[in-house]
Amino acid sequence: MKMKKHNTSINLSWKTTSKNCDSVLHTRHNLSYDRRCSSSEKTRITKLQPDGGTCDITGLKPFTDYKCGVQPKYNGKTVSNKKEVTLKTDPGVPDGSPxxxxxxxxxxxxxxxxxxxxxxxxxxxxxxxxxxxxxxxxxxxxxxxxxxxxxxxxxxxxxxxxxxxxxxxxxxxxxxxxxxTRYNDKAVTGFLIFLISAALLLVACVCYRKLRKRRSDVDENVASETTAATASTAAPHPQPPQLPSTHNQTAHFKQPLNVTFSQTLHFTSCVTFNMTKSRNII
Missing domain, CATH: 2.60.40.10 (Immunoglobulins)
Structure with missing residues (x-):
């Protein structure tokens, strides 16, 4: 018996021989065969002759072991021994989906x-x-x-x-x-850090400008005051006017007279001297 297998079917072919009746087997139309692998499969005979035949057994499961056989019968009665073969169908498409x-x-x-x-x-x-x-x-x-x-x-x-x-x-x-997938949190975090850094830098620049302007104003005020003070110091002091000569009052001393002024000279129509007593007369 020969066979061809697929993932859901098996093709069997066989040839019947007899030692005693071999010459007349082809004329015995009352010779029949039982063919099956199991009770659940369907069997379709494609060709059957007294001396043998072929059949397709379908409806099988992929990658499954089967024991298939052919049993000759004569006038409905079993004759000879049943011929069996064991085989596995070919792999097929996996059932279902994950x-x-x-x-x-x-x-x-x-x-x-x-x-x-x-x-x-x-x-x-x-x-x-x-x-x-x-x-x-x-x-x-x-x-x-x-x-x-x-x-x-x-x-x-x-x-x-x-x-x-x-x-x-x-x-x-x-x-x-x-x-x-979710948003790019790393990019958002980096962007926020950039914005905060830029804001801090802007605030620092504004504060620096204000501080620089304030210091510039202070420097200008100090320079103005210094210039004014310098100009005041450099101005010439007024010289006191010379006293007019008086012919009626003349003091003649044998020695020079040492005079110490305790007050500022006051000038009016006449001149008054407030003197502390410090004379040395010889």
């Missing part, structure tokens, strides 16, 4: 987790999860466990994540999730 959970732990980071409880219809040791980020171009990750993290994304942008199960041959239908 359940996806998307979170945003940081402002421009997306974290993805998923679960898949359906049959992967392929070897478990080859099972992998594939995550694709849209928009993101070639931003794709492939892991054995369904935990992904996409970093350095654009701020304030909506992303869609598609996750599939891969069994080494086929991918499942994608499970999807969406997330929206």
């Amino acid at each position: 359940t996806v959970t998307v979170t945003v732990p940081e402002n421009n980071v997306i974290k993805v987790e998923c679960s898949h409880r359906d049959n992967i219809n392929g070897p478990k040791e080859k099972r992998r999860f594939i995550a694709r980020l849209h928009p993101g171009g070639e931003n794709k990750q492939n892991k054995t466990d369904c935990k992904f993290e996409f970093k350095d994304l654009s701020y304030s942008t909506e992303y869609t994540v598609e996750v599939t199960v891969f069994n080494g041959y086929f991918e499942s239908k994608p499970g999807t999730g969406t997330a929206h």
Whole structure:
């Protein structure tokens, strides 16, 4: 018996031989066959002859072990031994799609987790999860466990994540999730620091200008006062007028007279001397 397998069907072909009746098998139309792999599958006969035939057994599950056989019958009675073969159908598309959970732990980071409880219809040791980020171009990750993290994304942008199960041959239908990255807090903080710094610098400049103007005004006042004082000091003092000569009053002394003035000279029509007594007459 020969067979051809696919992921959901098996094709069997066989040839009947007999030591005693081999020459007349092709004329025995009352020779029949039972063909099945299990009671739940459908069997469709494509070609049947007394000396053999072929059939397609459909409705099978991918990557599943089956024991298939053909039982010859003659006039409805079982004859000879049943011929059986054990085989596994080919891998197929994994059932279902992953359940996806998307979170945003940081402002421009997306974290993805998923679960898949359906049959992967392929070897478990080859099972992998594939995550694709849209928009993101070639931003794709492939892991054995369904935990992904996409970093350095654009701020304030909506992303869609598609996750599939891969069994080494086929991918499942994608499970999807969406997330929206937050604003760039670092840029906002930097901008606020810049504004505060600029405001402080402006205040400092204004204060410096006011202080400089005040000091300039003070310097100008001091310079004016100094100039006025210098001019006052440099002005010539008035000389007292010379006393008129008096012929009627003349003092003749043998020795010079020492006179000490205790008051300022007062000038009127005549001159009066207030003198302290300090004469030395010889």
